[in-house]
Amino acid sequence: MSTVKPADAIAAFDSASSMLSATARGLRDEPFDRLGRGRLFAATLRVANLLPRPVRQRLYAVAGGAEGVPPGQLGSVDLEAVAGWVTDHYPRNQYPAVLLGSSNGAAVHLATALGAPWLPQTLLVPVRWSGNDPDRPDRALEFGADVAPDFLRRNPDIVLHHMHDANQDWLMIRQMAYFRVKRRRLGAAYERFLRECLAPNAPIIVLADSSTWPVTTVGDRHVFQIGAQGGIRPQDYDRRGIEPDADAPEAEWGFDADLLDDVQRFAAATGHPVHVVRYPDTHALSAPVADIYREWLGGTADQLLVESFLLIDPTRTRQAGLVPLWTMFSVESAVDVTENYLRSRSFRAVHIGLFPHGVRSRGIAEPDRWRERLSGVDTDFVGVDTRRFPADFAALVRYGSALRAMPRLSAPAPGTLAIDKAMGLLTSALS
Incomplete structure (x- = not known):
């Protein structure tokens, strides 16, 4: 065989x-x-x-x-x-x-x-x-x-x-x-x-x-x-x-x-x-890396991108000067991570991607739940048809189109973050 x-x-x-x-x-x-x-x-x-x-x-x-x-x-x-x-x-x-x-x-x-x-x-x-x-x-x-x-x-x-x-x-x-x-x-x-x-x-x-x-x-x-x-x-x-x-x-x-x-x-x-x-858990890396990016991108980094599962594009995110906060899925713990991150940090806008896994599973956080929990924050959904979520499968391609439409800013090139600095910040955040 x-x-x-x-x-x-x-x-x-x-x-x-x-x-x-x-x-x-x-x-x-x-x-x-x-x-x-x-x-x-x-x-x-x-x-x-x-x-x-x-x-x-x-x-x-x-x-x-x-x-x-x-x-x-x-x-x-x-x-x-x-x-x-x-x-x-x-x-x-x-x-x-x-x-x-x-x-x-x-x-x-x-x-x-x-x-x-x-x-x-x-x-x-x-x-x-x-x-x-x-x-x-x-x-x-x-x-x-x-x-x-x-x-x-x-x-x-x-x-x-x-x-x-x-x-x-x-x-x-x-x-x-x-x-x-x-x-x-x-x-x-x-x-x-x-x-x-x-x-x-x-x-x-x-x-x-x-x-x-x-x-x-x-x-x-x-x-x-x-x-x-x-x-x-x-x-x-x-x-x-x-x-x-x-x-x-x-x-x-x-x-x-x-x-x-x-x-x-x-x-x-x-x-x-x-x-x-x-x-200690899968979401625990998200906030430290977001803070590393916020410092690495510099003074223009005043917009947060909340990512969801596979909706990730490191190149377009960096080119648009967005601070990435990754979440596993659109579930309550993802909203918790986002809400906790925003408690002590301010952003001009928060863009949210929602991965469409197709069913209204237990623990899901639908768009209205995100709006409710993040009330008072200027939020929008990236490439998501909120009426069709979570069976909005075209969001898998609209996400990239939405990022592509965002203005490009001056951003550091891949590979320019110092390893010692990144490891120091991670160690401090996770200790």
Whole structure:
């Protein structure tokens, strides 16, 4: 059986792959329009957005499911080849640093400002399964236990976190199973990239998100996670009798510390310093990076851009002189982060992006909720049709158009933020 091509094995419509592409484009001073997709993708979304809501939702789910790897081909997915595909996003230059570890939208902006690539620990392998019932996690666990063994044997350096979120991912998981994989070792491709592309004495900056979630052990290097960070708590999910037996790094955002041990081994052998940026939850990096950008951009930075999940464009954000405050999803905790940030900082305007995940999930913060919580602040929604949210899928392309229409200001170039200064500010903010 032939090996599944790396680009076909990894979900394109996901946090890690999208943030990888956004970082690579940011380093090249290129925009991240249309989530990195072509004009046909944009045209299709705009036309589909005119259809009735149930039809839009169905098309969204089917399009996502089409990315899935057939279960019988999981043993042909080579995650070392995938690691090579990750590093191929970046030119073979000499970089002043590298970021490595947890996915985080704020880190996309940090990496761009530092001129440093980001190498993800976690990636999503979507597994095609049109029979997945969001309300039956027990069946999902059985499915994963049945199809995962060949995949795990082929890839000994990863831990599989099978994630089943019937709240925010209700549409997508009707078509697929979410196999999130976390690297425990750098592996040959990451090591080769670091040896060839890190400048002498350049630091390895490890992003270590301490988020955890209760899981059920399925087997060696295989856990099952019901729910995910976002709108509701772990105990609010219907577990169908599946009892958790451990806490593990949260499937999408959490950091597996085994990788840090391997990074330190590599660093000791090559002379590169290691800076570990530990933060207690996924949103905890957002305000410190926003403050770093506010200082880096200078006196013109008087507008805040509240980002949402994949709605990130480090190039156009920087060119418009916007201070980026990244949030995971449009949920209550995202409004909390924004409201707390604005308590002690003033901006001339606040622009808000809302990622459209398609359903009115529990814990969602709809546009009226944002207006209510941020009353008294001059706010507007970036590329969002508030009447169609959260099934306003054309917002994925309108977001870039809205940023493109904003006036360009004089802004520093990628790679001009001093590493020592950034690390000092982060350490102070997170201590």
